[in-house]
Amino acid sequence: MPKRFNWQLGREMEYPFDAPAPERQVAYVFDTNKCIECQTCTVACKTCWTSGKGQETVFWNNVETKPFGGYPLAWDMKLMEMTPPAKWDRTGLRTPTVFELDGEKKPPRGHRPDVDDYSAPNLGEDDITGAVNLGEHFSGVHPLWMFYLARICNHCDHPACLASCPRKAIYKRSEDGIVLVDQERCRGYQECIRACPYKKVFFNLISRVSEKCIGCYPRVEAGEVALCVESCIGKIRLHGFLTSAGDPRPDNPLDYIVKIRRLALPLLPQAGTGPNVYYIPPVHVPGEFLEQLFGPGVESSRRLYRNLKDDRRLLGALMLFGATDRIITRFEVRDDLALGWDVDGEEVARVPFTEPTYVRSHWDDRFGAYRHNTT
Numbered sequence: 493m494p495k496r497f498n499w500q501l502g503r504e505m506e507y508p509f510d511a512p513a514p515e516r517q518v519a520y521v522f523d524t525n526k527c528i529e530c531q532t533c534t535v536a537c538k539t540c541w542t543s544g545k546g547q548e549t550v551f552w553n554n555v556e557t558k559p560f561g562g563y564p565l566a567w568d569m570k571l572m573e574m575t576p577p578a579k580w581d582r583t584g585l586r587t588p589t590v591f592e593l594d595g596e597k598k599p600p601r602g603h604r605p606d607v608d609d610y611s612a613p614n615l616g617e618d619d620i621t622g623a624v625n626l627g628e629h630f631s632g633v634h635p636l637w638m639f640y641l642a643r644i645c646n647h648c649d650h651p652a653c654l655a656s657c658p659r660k661a662i663y664k665r666s667e668d669g670i671v672l673v674d675q676e677r678c679r680g681y682q683e684c685i686r687a688c689p690y691k692k693v694f695f696n697l698i699s700r701v702s703e704k705c706i707g708c709y710p711r712v713e714a715g716e717v718a719l720c721v722e723s724c725i726g727k728i729r730l731h732g733f734l735t736s737a738g739d740p741r742p743d744n745p746l747d748y749i750v751k752i753r754r755l756a757l758p759l760l761p762q763a764g765t766g767p768n769v770y771y772i773p774p775v776h777v778p779g780e781f782l783e784q785l786f787g788p789g790v791e792s793s794r795r796l797y798r799n800l801k802d803d804r805r806l807l808g809a810l811m812l813f814g815a816t817d818r819i820i821t822r823f824e825v826r827d828d829l830a831l832g833w834d835v836d837g838e839e840v841a842r843v844p845f846t847e848p849t850y851v852r853s854h855w856d857d858r859f860g861a862y863r864h865n866t867t
């Protein structure tokens with residue numbers, strides 16, 4: 493089996509498909525500390541891309557409550573049941589990935605959810621880890637916890653969906669690394685659905701072919717962020733490109749947050765697919781739980797996050813979340829401003845560290861009305 497270097501694992505791994513890395517890789521950072529599970533992202537994607545027949549249970553974007561929520565049902569627990577617990581040391585992952593568990597001749601290890609597993613997208617929503625007893629109140633530390641995990645296709649570096657397709661109907665674009673299903677070639681064998689550790693390929697029961705997040709590629713080609721990113725109420729998302737050939741660039745906000753500072757971490761990196769949605773872990777959740785989900789960088793990421801107020805450059809990069817509909821390819825922190833430029837070199841974001849305060853006069857002559865300053 494061909495070998496590939498997986499930078500998230502710190503080692504080479506076996507991967508049953510050979511193709512050059514894309515020129516640049518589409519990537520996203522999601523800050524879990526800011527998500528309010530309003531599902532605006534889910535609705536934006538659904539109404540735009542998957543409102544047709546057979547797509548009733550297709551959610552390319554979904555937001556689930558951890559630890560009990562998951563869509564399709566228990567996708568992550570089933571993955572953990574069929575793979576050994578991840579073991580990391582200082583050099584990287586020591587346990588086998590889904591490509592290495594069953595040997596060269598076998599497809600990546602995985603499971604195909606039942607149709608019923610797609611029937612309740614929000615099961616477990618807002619469930620916390622224990623019961624709130626009479627008289628309990630907030631005392632500075634949360635003894636009970638849960639958090640929201642927004643999920644889309646990871647447009648992986650080493651996609652399991654692509655590697656498992658007997659028809660070669662899935663491909664990864666060389667210009668931006670977006671992973672797509674060619675629906676003309678697909679014959680509905682559903683091997684991709686079984687193989688994807690994140691269960692982000694869906695089967696359309698009417699058209700009988702597979703479908704998945706298209707990475708909003710028409711928008712990306714026009715230099716615009718994805719719909720689920722633009723519509724995010726909590727401004728938890730940043731969409732851009734990671735440099736795939738050569739060293740990460742400190743002036744690229746994605747390179748800076750993910751590869752240089754390592755504030756944002758991949759989801760279940762031990763699967764080995766090299767996912768490209770990177771999460772800033774929640775600061776209030778027990779570390780042992782998070783290390784299963786995001787790997788061994790959790791504590792150092794949380795230290796960085798807690799220290800953000802003294803880390804102007806990193807804070808400046810985070811201030812660009814939700815600041816523009818354009819994809820930011822270069823950023824800078826100058827005086828009291830975080831600035832961003834798009835691929836055409838146009839300045840598209842200018843965010844002050846300190847918002848100016850405006851106090852309006854109590855009486856408005858133009859409208860003949862009294863005004864109140866409430867914020």
Ligand code: SF4
Pocket residue numbers: 526527528529530531532533534555642723724725726727728
């Ligand atoms: S729109 Fe943003 S804040 Fe709302 S659920 Fe989606 S990711 Fe979370």
Ligand code: SF4
Pocket residue numbers: 644645646647648651652653654671687688689690691692693704765
């Ligand atoms: S998340 Fe799943 S569907 Fe998306 S590229 Fe990775 S393996 Fe394929």
Ligand code: SF4
Pocket residue numbers: 536537538541552553644645705706707708718719720721
């Ligand atoms: S990138 Fe586009 S297609 Fe994919 S989940 Fe977001 S809105 Fe949907």
